[in-house]
Amino acid sequence: xxxxxxxxxxxxxxxxxIIVSPIMTGGILPGEVQRKIVEEGWLRVGYAICHDCLEGRxxxxxxxxxREFLKDVAHFFGGEVAEHTLGCRGAQFAVxxxxxxxxxxxxxxxxxxxxxxxxxxxxxxAAEMAGLRVVEVPNTGYPEYRVTAEDYVKRIxxxxxxxxxxxxxxxxxxxxPYHGNLSPVEEIGRVAEExxxxxxxxxxxxxxxxxxxxxxxRADFLTVSAHKSMASLGPLGFLITSRDxxxxxxxxxxxxxxxxxxxxxKKVPSLFGCSIGGLPLISAMYAFPHVAExxxxxxxxxxxxxxxxxxxxxxxxxxxxxxxxxxxHLLHFETPVFWEISKHHRRRxxxxxxxxxxxxxxxxxxxxxxxxxxxxxxxxxxEVRKVRDAFQEIKEKYVERFDLTDYRG
Amino acid sequence: xxxxxxxxxxxxxxxxxIIVSPIMTGGILPGEVQRKIVEEGWLRVGYAICHDCLEGRxxxxxxxxxREFLKDVAHFFGGEVAEHTLGCRGAQFAVxxxxxxxxxxxxxxxxxxxxxxxxxxxxxxAAEMAGLRVVEVPNTGYPEYRVTAEDYVKRIxxxxxxxxxxxxxxxxxxxxPYHGNLSPVEEIGRVAEExxxxxxxxxxxxxxxxxxxxxxxRADFLTVSAHKSMASLGPLGFLITSRDxxxxxxxxxxxxxxxxxxxxxKKVPSLFGCSIGGLPLISAMYAFPHVAExxxxxxxxxxxxxxxxxxxxxxxxxxxxxxxxxxxHLLHFETPVFWEISKHHRRRxxxxxxxxxxxxxxxxxxxxxxxxxxxxxxxxxxEVRKVRDAFQEIKEKYVERFDLTDYRG
Numbered sequence: 047x048x049x050x051x052x053x054x055x056x057x058x059x060x061x062x063x064i065i066v067s068p069i070m071t072g073g074i075l076p077g078e079v080q081r082k083i084v085e086e087g088w089l090r091v092g093y094a095i096c097h098d099c100l101e102g103r104x105x106x107x108x109x110x111x112x113r114e115f116l117k118d119v120a121h122f123f124g125g126e127v128a129e130h131t132l133g134c135r136g137a138q139f140a141v142x143x144x145x146x147x148x149x150x151x152x153x154x155x156x157x158x159x160x161x162x163x164x165x166x167x168x169x170x171x172a173a174e175m176a177g178l179r180v181v182e183v184p185n186t187g188y189p190e191y192r193v194t195a196e197d198y199v200k201r202i203x204x205x206x207x208x209x210x211x212x213x214x215x216x217x218x219x220x221x222x223p224y225h226g227n228l229s230p231v232e233e234i235g236r237v238a239e240e241x242x243x244x245x246x247x248x249x250x251x252x253x254x255x256x257x258x259x260x261x262x263x264r265a266d267f268l269t270v271s272a273h274k275s276m277a278s279l280g281p282l283g284f285l286i287t288s289r290d291x292x293x294x295x296x297x298x299x300x301x302x303x304x305x306x307x308x309x310x311x312k313k314v315p316s317l318f319g320c321s322i323g324g325l326p327l328i329s330a331m332y333a334f335p336h337v338a339e340x341x342x343x344x345x346x347x348x349x350x351x352x353x354x355x356x357x358x359x360x361x362x363x364x365x366x367x368x369x370x371x372x373x374x375h376l377l378h379f380e381t382p383v384f385w386e387i388s389k390h391h392r393r394r395x396x397x398x399x400x401x402x403x404x405x406x407x408x409x410x411x412x413x414x415x416x417x418x419x420x421x422x423x424x425x426x427x428x429e430v431r432k433v434r435d436a437f438q439e440i441k442e443k444y445v446e447r448f449d450l451t452d453y454r455g
Numbered sequence: 456x457x458x459x460x461x462x463x464x465x466x467x468x469x470x471x472x473i474i475v476s477p478i479m480t481g482g483i484l485p486g487e488v489q490r491k492i493v494e495e496g497w498l499r500v501g502y503a504i505c506h507d508c509l510e511g512r513x514x515x516x517x518x519x520x521x522r523e524f525l526k527d528v529a530h531f532f533g534g535e536v537a538e539h540t541l542g543c544r545g546a547q548f549a550v551x552x553x554x555x556x557x558x559x560x561x562x563x564x565x566x567x568x569x570x571x572x573x574x575x576x577x578x579x580x581a582a583e584m585a586g587l588r589v590v591e592v593p594n595t596g597y598p599e600y601r602v603t604a605e606d607y608v609k610r611i612x613x614x615x616x617x618x619x620x621x622x623x624x625x626x627x628x629x630x631x632p633y634h635g636n637l638s639p640v641e642e643i644g645r646v647a648e649e650x651x652x653x654x655x656x657x658x659x660x661x662x663x664x665x666x667x668x669x670x671x672x673r674a675d676f677l678t679v680s681a682h683k684s685m686a687s688l689g690p691l692g693f694l695i696t697s698r699d700x701x702x703x704x705x706x707x708x709x710x711x712x713x714x715x716x717x718x719x720x721k722k723v724p725s726l727f728g729c730s731i732g733g734l735p736l737i738s739a740m741y742a743f744p745h746v747a748e749x750x751x752x753x754x755x756x757x758x759x760x761x762x763x764x765x766x767x768x769x770x771x772x773x774x775x776x777x778x779x780x781x782x783x784h785l786l787h788f789e790t791p792v793f794w795e796i797s798k799h800h801r802r803r804x805x806x807x808x809x810x811x812x813x814x815x816x817x818x819x820x821x822x823x824x825x826x827x828x829x830x831x832x833x834x835x836x837x838e839v840r841k842v843r844d845a846f847q848e849i850k851e852k853y854v855e856r857f858d859l860t861d862y863r864g
Contacts, residue, residue: 050527050744054487056519056737058495060506065499073501078463080498086467089489090474092482092682092689092735097469097817110465118459132541132690135727143584163715170710170719171728175552182714273501273733280501280733281541281690301579305591306572310579318544319580324682324689325734326501328465335459408506 060408064429067409068226068376068421072255072275079277079332088328095323102312104323105129112323115331116284122338123249123268124259125286129296129314130321130330134250134271135168137285140316141215141246141267142176144295149178149214160201160213162193162229164222169248178214181205189367189380191225193218195233202241215244220258221251224419225368226376228252235264244291250274251376253284254337255423256344266291272326277333277340282326340424347423350430351375354422357434361441363453367417375423381416383453387444388415398440405436469817473838476818477635477785477830481664481684488686488741497737504732511721513732514538521732524740525693531747532658532677533668534695538705538723539730539739543659543680544577546694549725550624550655550676551585553704558587558623569610569622571602571638573631578657587623590614598776598789600634602627604642611650625652629667630660633828634777635785637661644673653700659683660785662693663746664832665753675700681735686742686749691735749833756832759839760784763831766843770850772862776826784832790825792862796853797824807849814845 065071088094098109106113112130120128131137142159149157159173163182173180183201186192198216205213218234221227231247238245246267249258253268254276260268267287273280287295296317299310313319340347355372358364363383366372384398391397398418399410410418422430445453474480497503507518515522521539529537540546551568558566568582572591582589592610595601607625614622627643630636640656647654655676658667662677663685669677676696682689696704705726708719722728749756764781767773772792775781793807800806807827808819819827831839854862 047744047747050747052520053524053527053740054491054744056491056495056740058497058503059518061496061499067502067506069505070500070502075499075501082463082465083498084493086465087470088467089492089688090470090484091479092484092687092691093476093479094467094688096478097476098821100821109468111461115462118462132545133727133731135731136541139727163712163717167717167719167722168728170712170717171708171722171724174708174710175724175727180710180712182712184714273731278501279498279503281731281735282501299576299580299583301583301589303572303579303589303591305593308572308576308579310576313576313580315580315584318542318548318584319577322542322682322690326690331462331465335456335463338456338459412507412509 063403063406063408064425064433065409066407066420066422066433068419069274070409071375071421071423071425072251073273073277073280074424075277075279075329075333076336079329079336082332083325083329088325092324093322094325094328099323103314103320104327105321106312107323110328110331112327112331115334118334119284120286123253123270123286124261125268126289127292127296128284128286129317130327131283131285131317132321133281134248134269134274134283135172136317136321137269137283138169138172138246138248139175140285140295141269142172142178143316145215145244146176146178148294158205158209158213159215159217160198160205161217162219162222164191164193164224164227165217165219166223166248166250169217169219181213190369191222191227191367192369193222193227193229195230195237198234198237202237202243212241212243215246217246217248220247220249221374221376223251223376225378226372226374227369228373231263231265239264251374255341255375257341260286267295272330276330276337278330279326282330347375348373350427351377351422354430354434358437361438363441364437375421376419377421378417378419381418383441383445383450384418385416386450386453387448390448391444401440402436405432407433407436472812472815472817473834473842474818475816475829475831475842477828478683479818480784480830480832480834481660482682482686482689483833484686484688484738484742485745488738488745491741492734492738497734501733502731503734503737508732512723512729513736514730515721516732519737519740521736521740524743527743528693529695532662532679532695533670534677535698536701536705537693537695538726539736540692540694540726541730542690543657543678543683543692544581545726545730546678546692547578547581547655547657548584549694549704550678551581551587552725554624554653555585555587557703567614567618567622568624568626569607569614570626571628571631573600573602573633573636574626574628575632575657575659578626578628590622599778600631600636600776601778602631602636602638604639604646607643607646611646611652621650621652623653625654627654627656629656629658630783630785632660632785634787635781635783636778637782640672640674648673660783664750664784666750669695676704681739685739685746687739688735691739756784757782759836760786760831763839763843767846770847772850773846784830785828786830787826787828790827792850792854792859793824793827795859795862796857799857800853810849811845816842816845
């Protein structure tokens with residue numbers, strides 16, 4: 047038991063660091079939200095908001111106003127009904143499970159889900175867990191990796207030819223996690239609508255950062271990550287849908303127990319009964335006014351990101367991948383200069399993230415130097431400059447030290 | 456957008472209240488843990504511990520030492536391998552899904568899961584989601600509601616007779632959420648072992664509160680709720696198992712995407728890929744030394760609970776249901792005196808929880824006055840007395856006011 051004491055001593059090594067991890071920058075809590083959580087004593091107990099629960103499901107709570115909050119979340123994203131979920135992965139699983147059950151029940155649709163080839167792994171895993179077969183829509187490959195609506199059309203055709211039936215679900219990843227490309231979700235939505243195929247947009251990286259309207263996308267399901275892009279603690283996601291679909295997605299339990307006769311009429315199986323009203327949900331409620339406001343400032347953020355891209359490429363030996371002009375804060379650079387340095391450095395590929403950390407900047411994937419992903423979303427300009435300067439300094443230092451003449455300049 | 460501002464102003468009505476909700480008392484965070492979370496800046500970002508993730512799964516993290524922590528959790532509960540999960544419901548679903556897949560693949564076992572008739576609703580919902588049929592083992596009914604190993608034997612027999620096959624899984628709820636009865640988990644484990652049926656114990660209300668050893672129970676799977684009984688923020692659970700079972704339960708994804716060739720070899724489908732390293736996990740790590748220590752003081756807690764039961768029953772018009780002597784802190788009282796008062800009170804059944812809240816005590820289910828559930832686990836004696844006194848005062852006040860002669864004295 048003595049050995050366990052070390053868990054009580056854990057420190058946060060990166061407490062004051064500038065965070066540039068693209069999975070994190072949209073999830074940083076405003077200072078005011080952090081203060082409220084502490085001041086109001088929400089850290090005291092796991093089931094923080096369940097005191098006034100009358101119906102046995104956190105999404106039905108009137109105090110605090112979770113039910114109203116979920117309505118506001120639904121409307122904010124152009125939908126009609128929202129439920130909070132155990133992460134965006136939980137939201138995706140609820141959709142996949144519902145589609146899988148419908149496909150099985152009807153026999154009319156194949157159990158194929160068509161996804162873009164840049165989707166997040168959780169999309170694939172959710173489909174796997176729901177017993178759906180995943181088929182990919184190609185992308186254009188290096189250096190832009192674009193996904194087009196035409197490629198959805200082609201792939202739907204080939205599935206129809208091969209299997210004699212349409213996919214059970216189309217999935218588009220609003221912004222892909224590899225290159226930060228914005229998918230043509232509205233065009234894909236028209237394809238889905240024309241073919242009458244249910245359509246899910248995974249907005250894990252966008253909802254809460256830039257304007258997202260699922261009805262303009264013609265999406266039936268919008269999946270959202272609060273800890274990725276709604277300035278919230280995790281794990282927390284949202285699933286937003288239409289009133290019609292909500293009746294299937296959020297159908298309450300129809301169990302009646304054989305001996306006791308127990309029923310669980312308010313519980314939603316696809317949400318594991320109730321998705322639990324813990325601190326992540328509270329943080330999302332506190333952060334929501336801030337999130338709604340910052341989405342209106344997205345163009346400013348995008349300008350800042352584009353400035354940063356230009357500055358980075360001027361360093362030399364760094365090149366942005368993905369679409370140009372870039373339309374999201376997730377940036378993926380090819381970095382041949384750092385790759386070259388790593389071949390000479392005793393820390394190999396680890397040197398880059400470590401040099402950054404020494405400069406108070408955390409978020410590059412450790413070990414990678416040939417490609418890097420980062421984001422300066424939400425950072426004040428002086429910190430963005432500091433990040434740019436850090437890359438520049440690191441480059442110059444090692445180009446000099448290892449005499450890498452190709453990269454001088 | 457103006458309307459959203461109210462979410463930024465939410466207050467915690469019960470900030471300083473004594474908490475007696477039996478789903479919460481085992482989940483209250485020690486002050487020291489709350490302090491560490493704030494001091495170390497863990498409230499800043501959703502994916503708080505993912506900076507040093509190399510393998511793409513939070514349970515494999517070396518810094519902070521999540522991998523070691525999970526080993527310690529496994530050993531603490533008498534198991535070999537542990538994963539953290541999206542709540543105890545997530546842990547139960549992972550078990551049910553695995554069992555369901557095995558049953559389907561082998562064709563040797565029926566898809567029936569045999570549960571005690573006092574199991575938590577999440578057990579039933581997890582089975583429903585995994586496509587298993589749930590069958591209940593009876594209990595002895597009023598006033599003790601006991602579940603016996605003999606009744607498991609009988610029910611297994613009847614299933615064998617009716618379906619020609621054994622259940623795919625036995626489930627015992629270590630302490631039931633209705634009356635706080637301790638289930639004969641070791642005897643049931645011998646039954647499971649003799650019949651060769653996989654065996655899951657749901658320890659949501661016990662693991663982290665009283666000594667729990669799954670190998671003594673002969674359990675294959677132990678499911679735990681960190682926010683119910685490990686002094687942690689939610690949602691967070693643990694699934695603990697043997698090395699053998701871990702290979703099936705936590706099998707990594709076997710997907711290979713058709714166009715891109717992508718694979719997700721570190722991701723565990725039954726955990727939705729990765730169960731996310733957020734603040735709940737950090738809180739559980741900080742709380743673990745405290746939890747390990749308090750389990751050693753369980754007998755003291757039980758003495759306190761038994762003292763409280765005696766005091767409550769001396770008030771008159773209150774009677775504990777469930778087993779006697781009681782062996783858990785979850786208490787369910789029949790309260791005819793409060794039921795009688797509610798018939799005269801303008802707030803009807805709501806008067807009781809409201810009177811308690813006025814006295815700074817929160818946690819009774821609003822609206823209920825015929826039966827109440829509560830817990831004084833972890834409260835200092837002066838607060839336990841305060842809770843007792845509150846019930847006494849409320850009783851006397853209204854017996855007097857409404858002249859309820861049957862309850863005088």
